[in-house]
Amino acid sequence: xxxxxxxxxxxxxxxxxGPTSGLAPGYVQANVVxxxxxxxxxxxxxxxxxxxxCPLLAVSDVGxxxxxxxxxIDIRSDVSAYRIFEDGQETAVATDITDLWQxxxxxxxxxxxxxxxxxxxxxxxxIRHYDTGKPNPVYxxxxxxxxxxxxxxxxxVSMRPYSVKDTIRAIQITSRFPHTHGAPIHFGDPHAxxxxxxxxxxxxxxxxxxxxxxxxxFWACGITPQMAIQQAKIPFSxxxxxxCMLITEIRNSELSTF
Amino acid sequence: xxxxxxxxxxxxxxxxxGPTSGLAPGYVQANVVxxxxxxxxxxxxxxxxxxxxCPLLAVSDVGxxxxxxxxxIDIRSDVSAYRIFEDGQETAVATDITDLWQxxxxxxxxxxxxxxxxxxxxxxxxIRHYDTGKPNPVYxxxxxxxxxxxxxxxxxVSMRPYSVKDTIRAIQITSRFPHTHGAPIHFGDPHAxxxxxxxxxxxxxxxxxxxxxxxxxFWACGITPQMAIQQAKIPFSxxxxxxCMLITEIRNSELSTF
Numbered sequence: 001x002x003x004x005x006x007x008x009x010x011x012x013x014x015x016x017x018g019p020t021s022g023l024a025p026g027y028v029q030a031n032v033v034x035x036x037x038x039x040x041x042x043x044x045x046x047x048x049x050x051x052x053x054c055p056l057l058a059v060s061d062v063g064x065x066x067x068x069x070x071x072x073i074d075i076r077s078d079v080s081a082y083r084i085f086e087d088g089q090e091t092a093v094a095t096d097i098t099d100l101w102q103x104x105x106x107x108x109x110x111x112x113x114x115x116x117x118x119x120x121x122x123x124x125x126x127i128r129h130y131d132t133g134k135p136n137p138v139y140x141x142x143x144x145x146x147x148x149x150x151x152x153x154x155x156x157v158s159m160r161p162y163s164v165k166d167t168i169r170a171i172q173i174t175s176r177f178p179h180t181h182g183a184p185i186h187f188g189d190p191h192a193x194x195x196x197x198x199x200x201x202x203x204x205x206x207x208x209x210x211x212x213x214x215x216x217x218f219w220a221c222g223i224t225p226q227m228a229i230q231q232a233k234i235p236f237s238x239x240x241x242x243x244c245m246l247i248t249e250i251r252n253s254e255l256s257t258f
Numbered sequence: 259x260x261x262x263x264x265x266x267x268x269x270x271x272x273x274x275x276g277p278t279s280g281l282a283p284g285y286v287q288a289n290v291v292x293x294x295x296x297x298x299x300x301x302x303x304x305x306x307x308x309x310x311x312c313p314l315l316a317v318s319d320v321g322x323x324x325x326x327x328x329x330x331i332d333i334r335s336d337v338s339a340y341r342i343f344e345d346g347q348e349t350a351v352a353t354d355i356t357d358l359w360q361x362x363x364x365x366x367x368x369x370x371x372x373x374x375x376x377x378x379x380x381x382x383x384x385i386r387h388y389d390t391g392k393p394n395p396v397y398x399x400x401x402x403x404x405x406x407x408x409x410x411x412x413x414x415v416s417m418r419p420y421s422v423k424d425t426i427r428a429i430q431i432t433s434r435f436p437h438t439h440g441a442p443i444h445f446g447d448p449h450a451x452x453x454x455x456x457x458x459x460x461x462x463x464x465x466x467x468x469x470x471x472x473x474x475x476f477w478a479c480g481i482t483p484q485m486a487i488q489q490a491k492i493p494f495s496x497x498x499x500x501x502c503m504l505i506t507e508i509r510n511s512e513l514s515t516f
């Protein structure tokens with residue numbers, strides 16, 4: 001059994017329900033959104049209008065929990081932890097949603113920054129939050145997404161600090177990965193995108209230190225659709241829990257556009 | 259006669275001896291260095307070790323003033339204004355160097371920022387110094403070049419101010435043009451690269467205003483080898499005069515790597 005299969009088995013069986021950063025190196029991990037079919041077209045449009053926070057990797061057929069283009073995946077069990085939303089409010093967290101699956105559900109997989117973090121590391125650029133062992137610090141910005149149907153709301157961003165030189169390099173590297181958030185949306189002054197305090201990330205994330213001469217660099221984050229679901233007050237929907245991603249069978253290197 | 263041929267004829271005949279920015283739109287313009295053959299290998303190595311300030315586009319055969327890969331060019335007459343250096347000091351400016359040409363001369367053409375400025379403009383990014391009608395502000399930084407033989411010295415940089423959003427875009431666009439200086443080498447604090455006062459550019463250039471929320475962005479500049487020639491105290495050498503470039507017959511779009 002490959003390492004990838006072993007990890008999936010642990011997640012599928014519910015034995016592992018934690019963050020997935022660093023698991024199955026080299027393989028694409030994905031943000032997940034599951035919605036009733038009546039919202040699927042609007043949500044797809046929302047993703048297409050907001051490709052940086054919501055880069056579509058795969059969409060299931062209605063009622064079908066498989067995502068064959070991403071591997072042997074059952075979206076009902078293969079995410080380590082899920083958030084359950086009712087009327088846009090989180091009502092529960094689960095490690096398996098087989099009992100909650102509906103015949104009208106459509107599952108969406110969206111690219112995740114883990115893919116470009118691997119490319120940054122390979123280029124010798126450090127990932128500060130790896131030093132802390134905590135998930136990446138993420139923040140709710142005041143940058144508005146482009147609405148579609150009931151979906152709207154602020155863009156969530158992740159932050160990584162870099163020297164100026166490494167910031168230029170990081171912009172080059174992540175520009176090669178438009179399917180996993182692409183280039184940063186901002187660097188420098190956090191207030192310019194409505195972030196008052198970098199030491200207080202949202203979604204229970206931990207802050208990271210920023211050293212002299214470093215610039216905070218902000219990328220669009222795949223938690224953004226979870227804000228849109230809250231704004232839309234969708235009666236019933238499911239997402240991954242932040243940092244607990246879907247591990248796919250496609251390689252990060254396959255997503256590089258050049 | 260094409261516009262390009264008409265401009266070259268004006269320059270070749272000495273009727274035009276001014277800056278070349280904006281002339282022959284779409285065509286690559288180049289920095290020029292002419293040296294005795296005994297310095298050619300070291301200078302080539304200097305260029306290869308410093309590809310951002312000194313991106314080699316073409317090298318002539320020894321004693322041959324033609325650069326056929328760049329077009330029907332005679333390097334003795336086809337630059338609008340030249341600087342003559344003796345022992346590393348500028349001793350004259352000329353509009354034609356036919357009388358000064360030596361059998362042991364080697365001519366080098368290096369990429370110029372005009373190529374990527376065209377790409378920036380096409381992407382809707384303004385070029386501030388176009389508003390002033392003056393050449394681009396350039397500065398002698400404290401970033402050291404990698405020495406080769408007698409050649410060394412500080413990197414000269416050009417500066418263009420952009421919003422943060424446009425800075426990210428400008429990094430993407432200029433990264434496609436490694437043969438014309440490529441990505442910026444720095445943005446933000448000028449002091450970090452030894453520039454004390456942005457309002458006082460070097461080489462008789464004019465400053466440009468930087469507005470609220472804008473970031474000064476610095477690219478390596480093809481005047482850098484002129485500093486290296488001064489440092490090396492080469493007995494006799496010739497360069498273009500800053501802003502008075504060699505106009506070639508190759509298209510800027512041909513230099514985009516993707």
